[in-house]
Amino acid sequence: xxxxxxxxxxxxxxxxxxxxxxxxxxxxxxxxxxxxxxxxxxxxxxxxxxxxxxxxxxxxxxxxxxxxxxxxxxxxxxxxxxxxxxxxxxxxxxxxxxxxxxxxxxxxxxxxxxxxxxxxxxxxxxxxxxxxxxxxxxxxxxxxxxxxxxxxxxxxxxxxxxxxxxxxxx
Amino acid sequence: xxxxxxxxxxxxxxxxxxxxxxxxxxxxxxxxxxxxxxxxxxxxxxxxxxxxxxxxxxxxxxxxxxxxxxxxxxxxxxxxxxxxxxxxxxxxxxxxxxxxxxxxxxxxxxxxxxxxxxxxxxxxxxxxxxxxxxxxxxxxxxxxxxxxxxxxxxxxxxxxxxxxxxxxxxxx
Numbered sequence: 383x384x385x386x387x388x389x390x391x392x393x394x395x396x397x398x399x400x401x402x403x404x405x406x407x408x409x410x411x412x413x414x415x416x417x418x419x420x421x422x423x424x425x426x427x428x429x430x431x432x433x434x435x436x437x438x439x440x441x442x443x444x445x446x447x448x449x450x451x452x453x454x455x456x457x458x459x460x461x462x463x464x465x466x467x468x469x470x471x472x473x474x475x476x477x478x479x480x481x482x483x484x485x486x487x488x489x490x491x492x493x494x495x496x497x498x499x500x501x502x503x504x505x506x507x508x509x510x511x512x513x514x515x516x517x518x519x520x521x522x523x524x525x526x527x528x529x530x531x532x533x534x535x536x537x538x539x540x541x542x543x544x545x546x547x548x549x550x551x552x
Numbered sequence: 553x554x555x556x557x558x559x560x561x562x563x564x565x566x567x568x569x570x571x572x573x574x575x576x577x578x579x580x581x582x583x584x585x586x587x588x589x590x591x592x593x594x595x596x597x598x599x600x601x602x603x604x605x606x607x608x609x610x611x612x613x614x615x616x617x618x619x620x621x622x623x624x625x626x627x628x629x630x631x632x633x634x635x636x637x638x639x640x641x642x643x644x645x646x647x648x649x650x651x652x653x654x655x656x657x658x659x660x661x662x663x664x665x666x667x668x669x670x671x672x673x674x675x676x677x678x679x680x681x682x683x684x685x686x687x688x689x690x691x692x693x694x695x696x697x698x699x700x701x702x703x704x705x706x707x708x709x710x711x712x713x714x715x716x717x718x719x720x721x722x723x724x
């Protein structure tokens with residue numbers, strides 16, 4: 383009888399231990415997203431050059447991305463060596479880019495418009511290029527443009543109108 | 553001899569009852585609720601410019617999702633992580649819930665993740681581990697969001713990575 387009571391007493395304490403409170407945790411092992419890349423940069427290797435054209439005559443001149451000048455009216459290309467614009471773009475080796483132009487300016491009666499682009503030898507076209515090849519260590523962008531000449535220019539003067547080329551990661 | 557046996561018996565009963573008395577109250581108030589975590593959206597630090605020297609940081613707030621820091625974002629959209637904690641069981645005997653973000657590993661010695669924050673059920677962000685006394689996820693699920701800080705040094709490799717981390721819900 384005494385033995386039985388002792389067992390009961392010990393069991394009571396064991397049960398007490400067995401029911402102690404514990405924290406209930408759940409862990410989700412997951413991931414997040416993160417990236418590091420190179421900022422885009424543009425280097426101008428050479429500006430667009432229409433060379434020398436006829437003074438005092440209104441006309442619209444076009445230079446192609448191949449550097450060939452033509453005109454629509456009574457003007458004329460006189461001398462000098464024309465050149466397309468030549469830019470180098472550096473950036474990500476994996477991320478595609480968008481190229482655009484804008485902010486056409488005027489100078490000395492010459493106004494620019496309708497630029498054309500040839501990026502990475504992909505062919506000439508409008509400068510609204512979206513999702514084109516990642517530039518990596520450097521890819522070439524050739525530029526052409528139209529120059530609207532108002533005919534007020536005197537012989538021996540020059541004009542240096544500008545426009546912007548913008549490159550972004552989409 | 554018989555007196556000695558009776559003394560031992562009395563002591564044994566007394567010890568047993570006292571020990572039981574100490575632990576039985578917690579037995580009756582044991583916390584049996586459990587918590588499960590599911591992922592709604594991963595935390596996203598977008599893609600930042602690799603620093604040319606030194607280090608830069610980029611922080612996402614857990615409560616608002618706003619970003620801050622010295623890193624320059626090149627592309628992508630940063631976002632806090634979103635998770636759902638779902639409770640099972642009654643909360644009798646429980647004291648609260650702890651949310652923890654831990655064990656982050658980027659796999660890139662030039663990039664570290666830390667200073668994690670937790671925003672529970674639309675509340676303000678709190679540092680991880682965040683213990684909310686008397687608060688428990690709903691049995692239908694309660695959303696909590698996480699944020700943190702990424703630190704990039706000039707030795708970081710370019711490219712996209714998916715660092716690992718643990719998100720834990722503990723009902724105490």
